[in-house]
Amino acid sequence: MVVKAASPRESIDKVFERVGVYGFGGGCSLKRRKYVIEYEEDECKTEMEQICSDRTKNVLILMSDTGGGHRASAEAIRAAFQLEFGDKYRVFVKDVWKEYTGWPLNDLEGQYKFMVNHGKIWNVTYHTTSPKWVHSVYLAALAVYYAKEVEAGLMEYKPDIIITVHPLMQRIPIKVLKWQNLDKKVLFVTVVTDLTTCHRTWFEPGVTRLYCPSTEVTKSALLDGLEESQLRLFGLPIRPSFVRSVQSKDDLRLELKMDPELPAALLMGLFGPVKKTAQILADALYDKKLEKPIGQLIIICGRNETLVTTLRSVTWKIPVMVRGFENEMQKWMGACDCIITKAGPGTIAEAFICGLPIILNDYIPGQEKGNVPYVVDNGAGIFTRDPHKIARNVAEWFTTKKDELKRMSENARKMAKPNAVFDIVNDIHKLYWQRNNAPYMLTSTLPNFIC
Numbered sequence: 001m002v003v004k005a006a007s008p009r010e011s012i013d014k015v016f017e018r019v020g021v022y023g024f025g026g027g028c029s030l031k032r033r034k035y036v037i038e039y040e041e042d043e044c045k046t047e048m049e050q051i052c053s054d055r056t057k058n059v060l061i062l063m064s065d066t067g068g069g070h071r072a073s074a075e076a077i078r079a080a081f082q083l084e085f086g087d088k089y090r091v092f093v094k095d096v097w098k099e100y101t102g103w104p105l106n107d108l109e110g111q112y113k114f115m116v117n118h119g120k121i122w123n124v125t126y127h128t129t130s131p132k133w134v135h136s137v138y139l140a141a142l143a144v145y146y147a148k149e150v151e152a153g154l155m156e157y158k159p160d161i162i163i164t165v166h167p168l169m170q171r172i173p174i175k176v177l178k179w180q181n182l183d184k185k186v187l188f189v190t191v192v193t194d195l196t197t198c199h200r201t202w203f204e205p206g207v208t209r210l211y212c213p214s215t216e217v218t219k220s221a222l223l224d225g226l227e228e229s230q231l232r233l234f235g236l237p238i239r240p241s242f243v244r245s246v247q248s249k250d251d252l253r254l255e256l257k258m259d260p261e262l263p264a265a266l267l268m269g270l271f272g273p274v275k276k277t278a279q280i281l282a283d284a285l286y287d288k289k290l291e292k293p294i295g296q297l298i299i300i301c302g303r304n305e306t307l308v309t310t311l312r313s314v315t316w317k318i319p320v321m322v323r324g325f326e327n328e329m330q331k332w333m334g335a336c337d338c339i340i341t342k343a344g345p346g347t348i349a350e351a352f353i354c355g356l357p358i359i360l361n362d363y364i365p366g367q368e369k370g371n372v373p374y375v376v377d378n379g380a381g382i383f384t385r386d387p388h389k390i391a392r393n394v395a396e397w398f399t400t401k402k403d404e405l406k407r408m409s410e411n412a413r414k415m416a417k418p419n420a421v422f423d424i425v426n427d428i429h430k431l432y433w434q435r436n437n438a439p440y441m442l443t444s445t446l447p448n449f450i451c
Contacts, residue, residue: 057089058089058157059078060092060161062094062162062164063093063095064108064166065095066113067116069345070166073237077091077191080240083422101153102149116364131200132200139201150172163191164191167202170207173188174206189208189428190211194367195368196213196371199367209230210231213349215233234417234424237421242418245330245331247331252335256331262294263296265295266336267341268339269307270304272362275311275314279314281394285297285318293317295395297316298336300326301323338358343369359381359390360384
């Protein structure tokens with residue numbers, strides 16, 4: 001089909017409507033179209049390029065709810081784009097796999113939860129799929145089988161920039177872009193959301209940029225064959241609210257209705273024996289001789305309403321606040337003096353920014369194992385699964401070992417990379433504008449062997 005442009009001003013809207021300017025056509029249909037845009041006047045191309053540069057750019061962030069860290073990082077990036085560039089970018093956070101493909105890609109969340117809840121299964125899966133020849137064959141097969149569906153997902157959002165925050169959402173969309181001859185037009189970057197230990201599927205050589213959260217990840221990427229020019233070490237993207245919070249600890253405690261004087265421990269009640277840990281910790285923070293508390297406890301239960309109800313029914317000897325899901329964790333972290341949590345990368349990075357000494361009480365085998373020495377060896381916390389040891393350490397930090405608590409708090413702040421999310425979006429912005437920004441078009445269908 002040939003669309004003739006008699007004049008720039010008369011044809012520009014029609015051209016945009018028909019080809020979508022962005023290159024994936026005018027919708028999410030699986031039908032392939034081929035457009036050839038011919039301009040009778042040279043100035044039309046100039047006007048088209050000007051409009052292209054002025055229009056809002058589409059950013060598609062690929063993620064999956066296989067753990068909370070991927071979505072948290074995606075939302076942090078979206079918020080940073082909005083703060084830095086306003087309406088210059090339109091950002092979509094989507095699980096294209098769930099929306100457009102079939103099994104097993106459309107059920108990554110369920111499979112992951114099952115395997116993590118059965119730790120040995122996850123541990124075996126993680127390590128047996130690590131060799132490149134294993135996951136490369138697997139992903140290549142899925143790319144052939146679901147190429148059309150993935151392309152439909154991309155066509156829906158017409159991205160100028162694709163950012164993936166999930167290791168399994170790289171190989172297939174990159175191949176689709178190459179098959180469509182759009183790999184030079186659509187910027188494709190990866191933001192690693194594991195802090196230190198990474199599965200090798202993160203290190204896809206076809207990405208333009210790989211954003212690394214730590215030196216450990218950067219070294220692994222280089223060993224796996226990525227070029228130094230592809231890598232940037234900025235840190236883990238954390239919600240801008242953590243960076244731009246200006247309230248003092250006293251003001252936060254007043255707002256959150258906490259005790260203004262007692263030191264506070266924050267227990268993330270998402271893993272492990274939460275009720276047992278909370279009760280032992282509460283007992284340790286009560287001075288039986290003086291018959292008064294030496295600390296207070298905040299428990300975050302997430303969306304576990306049953307746990308919230310159970311803990312709120314307990315009679316506590318010290319001030320205890322039991323909370324469900326919280327949208328403003330920066331306030332609770334900013335109001336507390338230490339945190340007890342599993343070794344999730346996002347929580348660790350947030351705790352560093354807030355200067356919170358960390359007691360790690362668990363980790364997911366594979367991707368979280370390396371986070372334990374990362375915290376402990378840098379003097380920002382300790383690791384123990386024993387609730388009694390957790391309680392003893394917190395009680396000592398609040399009484400006889402305040403200097404140790406202060407030192408760990410200082411070490412945590414040294415590890416923090418609060419501007420990581422802004423560094424990432426600004427680098428993506430600069431990288432995009434270094435490329436050719438003329439409108440791109442869908443010029444060919446996918447290879448015949450997969451159609």
